[in-house]
Amino acid sequence: MKVLVTGGAGFIGSNFVHRTLRTRPEAEVTVLDALTYAGSTSSLEGVLDRIRFVEGDVADAAAVDPLVADADVVVHFAAESHNDNSLADPSPFVRTNLVGTFTLLEAARRHDVRYHHISTDEVYGDLDLDDPTRFTEDTPYAPSSPYSATKAGSDHLVRAWVRSFGLRATLSNCSNNYGPRQHVEKFIPRQITNVLVGQRAKLYGDGRNVRDWIHVDDHNDALWAILDRGRIGHTYLIGADGEVDNREVVRMVLELMGRDPDDYDHVTDRAGHDRRYAIDAGRLRQELGWTPRYGAFRDGLAATIDWYRSHEAWWRPVKEATEAKYARTQQVLTR
Numbered sequence: 056m057k058v059l060v061t062g063g064a065g066f067i068g069s070n071f072v073h074r075t076l077r078t079r080p081e082a083e084v085t086v087l088d089a090l091t092y093a094g095s096t097s098s099l100e101g102v103l104d105r106i107r108f109v110e111g112d113v114a115d116a117a118a119v120d121p122l123v124a125d126a127d128v129v130v131h132f133a134a135e136s137h138n139d140n141s142l143a144d145p146s147p148f149v150r151t152n153l154v155g156t157f158t159l160l161e162a163a164r165r166h167d168v169r170y171h172h173i174s175t176d177e178v179y180g181d182l183d184l185d186d187p188t189r190f191t192e193d194t195p196y197a198p199s200s201p202y203s204a205t206k207a208g209s210d211h212l213v214r215a216w217v218r219s220f221g222l223r224a225t226l227s228n229c230s231n232n233y234g235p236r237q238h239v240e241k242f243i244p245r246q247i248t249n250v251l252v253g254q255r256a257k258l259y260g261d262g263r264n265v266r267d268w269i270h271v272d273d274h275n276d277a278l279w280a281i282l283d284r285g286r287i288g289h290t291y292l293i294g295a296d297g298e299v300d301n302r303e304v305v306r307m308v309l310e311l312m313g314r315d316p317d318d319y320d321h322v323t324d325r326a327g328h329d330r331r332y333a334i335d336a337g338r339l340r341q342e343l344g345w346t347p348r349y350g351a352f353r354d355g356l357a358a359t360i361d362w363y364r365s366h367e368a369w370w371r372p373v374k375e376a377t378e379a380k381y382a383r384t385q386q387v388l389t390r
């Protein structure tokens with residue numbers, strides 16, 4: 056099977072490539088990635104000689120067309136993915152997440168290629184902390200940020216291409232991923248690497264916001280279940296019942312790293328900060344027989360900390376610039 060992976064030099068995409076080559080040795084993988092600030096070929100170290108790597112933009116129709124024409128399936132990860140960046144400058148989000156998806160859909164339609172669209176639970180907006188419900192495939196769309204609004208728009212494009220043009224597509228909306236090779240701008244790697252460079256952990260607002268954590272390998276195994284057995288036109292929510300509030304995550308990171316669990320700063324909150332995400336992955340479990348393999352979040356977090364400890368060369372070059380960017384908008388409120 057020839058698999059075209061867009062965004063394969065980013066966090067989830069690179070883990071997908073590593074896992075695919077381990078579990079599906081017969082797959083022929085091509086990665087299309089623009090190598091933005093969030094992508095690096097160092098995330099593909101060890102497998103670069105087993106794949107075809109193409110540096111290019113998913114919104115560039117001339118670059119995309121021959122790659123899609125040559126593929127059996129397109130797995131579309133490429134995106135601008137960070138909420139904070141979308142608040143500072145939404146324009147690359149519109150271009151990559153909307154125009155990029157449109158460009159791929161048109162190529163997949165032209166060449167009748169199977170397409171899988173990677174999306175996020177953030178398209179459903181947020182839940183109250185005391186709301187007993189969780190997101191399902193039937194929850195109405197209500198995105199809050201420019202990032203989630205562009206992801207929501209891209210999901211709608213995919214569904215329209217299925218219905219109007221018969222595109223053979225599936226979609227998935229996953230909760231917050233953690234694991235190796237995640238950019239240090241994101242919550243968990245930021246706190247781990249802050250501790251490693253001798254800075255304090257940084258918590259937005261009151262720290263009571265809840266995210267539903269899933270290990271990146273569990274996400275990628277679910278994607279293969281959908282690619283193998285998913286029903287065309289269907290959406291699958293991916294989550295592993297991993298709700299934890301941010302304060303608890305920071306305290307766990309500090310404790311696992313041998314620090315005082317109260318040794319963190321409260322910093323300026325994110326504008327429009329979603330309160331809680333929670334996924335009901337019943338359809339994925341019942342229809343496709345997927346179950347998460349990673350157990351306790353705390354154990355996965357400990358393994359992730361070990362990865363950052365032993366891969367300083369991977370994250371160190373971008374750490375200082377990432378923190379300098381944050382320092383322009385975030386102030387320490389209380390210690």
Ligand code: NAD
Pocket residue numbers: 061062063064065066067068087088089090091092093094095111112113114131132133134135136137151155173174175176206228229230231232233237238
């Ligand atoms: P990431 O920011 O780590 O990686 C994105 C990758 O896309 C990078 O390699 C970047 O270079 C590439 N890219 C960006 N713009 C591009 C363009 N115009 N053309 C080609 N390549 C481009 O993101 P991630 O966290 O790995 O997320 C991957 C996908 O999964 C995204 O679609 C995101 O919305 C979705 N998602 C992420 C999470 C999460 O917790 N990280 C959860 C659910 C869904």
Ligand code: DAU
Pocket residue numbers: 136137138139174175176177229230231232240241242243245257258259260262264265266301325332
């Ligand atoms: O839910 C899926 C989404 O998860 C994906 O679609 C996004 O691509 C991915 O980035 C992630 O979005 P979040 O905004 O939830 O992730 P982030 O890592 O930016 O923040 C997680 C939580 O931690 C959020 O409540 C904000 C908070 N936070 C974040 C940072 C960077 C802090 O408290 N301190 C921080 O330093």
